[in-house]
Amino acid sequence: MEEKIRSRLNEQIVAEAQQRYGIAPDKFEELGGFESFIYGYEKEGAQYVLRLGHSLRRSPGLIQGEVDWINHLAQGGAGVAKAVNSDAGNLVELIPDGRGEHFLATAFVRASGGSPWKNGTLTEPFMLNYGRLIGKMHALTKQYTLPNPVWQRPQWDAPNMTDTTSALPQLDPAVMVLVDKNLAYLRSLPTPPDAFGLIHQDAHTGNLFADEKDQITLFDFDDCVYGHFVYDIAMVIFYAITNHPQPEQFCQQIWPQFWRGYCQENDLDPIWLKEIHPFMKLREMDLYGIILRDIPDYSNDGWVAGFMNGRREKILAERPYINFNFTEMADDSQNS
Known part of the structure; x- marks a missing residue:
């Protein structure tokens, strides 16, 4: 603060x-x-x-x-x-x-329950309900009418919503070039009403509680913006797999259930799933810039240290945040 x-x-x-x-x-x-x-x-x-x-x-x-x-x-x-x-x-x-x-x-x-993580993992019933919640939110936001124009929330790429634009030009100009490249691509995406609207933008497991029946209550909407629905989806997976010792295998475990639950509540063309990767890249570079700016010594913070380990090299190599085909797995989950 x-x-x-x-x-x-x-x-x-x-x-x-x-x-x-x-x-x-x-x-x-x-x-x-x-x-x-x-x-x-x-x-x-x-x-x-x-x-x-x-x-x-x-x-x-x-x-x-x-x-x-x-x-x-x-x-x-x-x-x-x-x-x-x-x-x-x-x-x-x-x-x-x-x-x-x-x-x-x-x-x-006040939300009831607590963290959904159990023995270092997320259960299938929880992931199914997680997908349902995000899908239901997106279905409901398509029905939302802003009562007062003064109340309008920012767009996803507003300067106060992309911290890297203020931190990285001086701290790491080479990474900033890639930030601009990725932002240019994301800004070129269409914004149809069936795939774009108000989103939470930060709906990770630290901003929700789950009770003993895996019923979820999401909170901390302070960063809600107008954005692509797939951005919300990307953030769920980004934080779930970050610092996991086997991210691809873990994603293969949790993604089908999440997507199945999502599709029970909202109809989103699976073609949008290929955009999970550039939105993950947006958060990866944004988080990298925030840490450089705000946490000069992160050696005593295990989560941050794990994220930053080799992070600059991975960003400069333009590797996907995770080597995973979300569209293919979505097809498999819907056909199973």
Whole structure:
């Protein structure tokens, strides 16, 4: 979190947020957070999450657009953490920070369950439900109408959504050339309404909980954008296989179930599956740039160190993130 935001939070602002949502101080706990301050609270026997973001990072309109879309998905039956009103009936509460800007308070139903990873893997029932969830979200987003143009979320390639464009030109210009090449290709893709719309963009297993029946609740929609549906799919697989000792074999295990579940909820032409690779490449290079910029010494972070091991050489060699034929495997899963 940027220091200019962190330094503006104080006890009075937190107390004001508690008051606006009718939260008893003894039913309130800090949960952490990366880009926002996250708290858990209990009210009338139910569990919720309070998020304090800031207008220096997201405008009130962007937050309104986020929570309106979330509640559209929830109303349609998708497993997402629904946004709830403040005591005044608002989905977004603006709290002055004393310096001319605002903290933006939003609250959500707290997801039940926990991490879906079991013994270092993901079960077939979970992957089937995972595919169903992403497919259902895409089917519902095709029915979504933006209530207010001020609430419109960014496009997937907006500058604030592609961190590499700010980090890499100075840190690694050779990789930046390949970033631009990949972005040019992705920007050339058509955007038909049956394959492009609002997407989560970061629907990995760290942003969801699964209960004992493998029912999933997805949260953290802070980065939702207008993008290709296959971008969402690519991010699911990207994070599932990253740092796995046998990524191709693991992908062969989880992909058919995911795609089968997806197709039960949404109709996406399989021709789009070949674009999983360039969208994976986008996230690979974006993550590489973020780490170079923000984590100069990552030797003590096992996940980051594993990802960065040989990463520059792999990017410069223009290798696919994973050697896997998603279209062929999709055909096999649908015919089985």
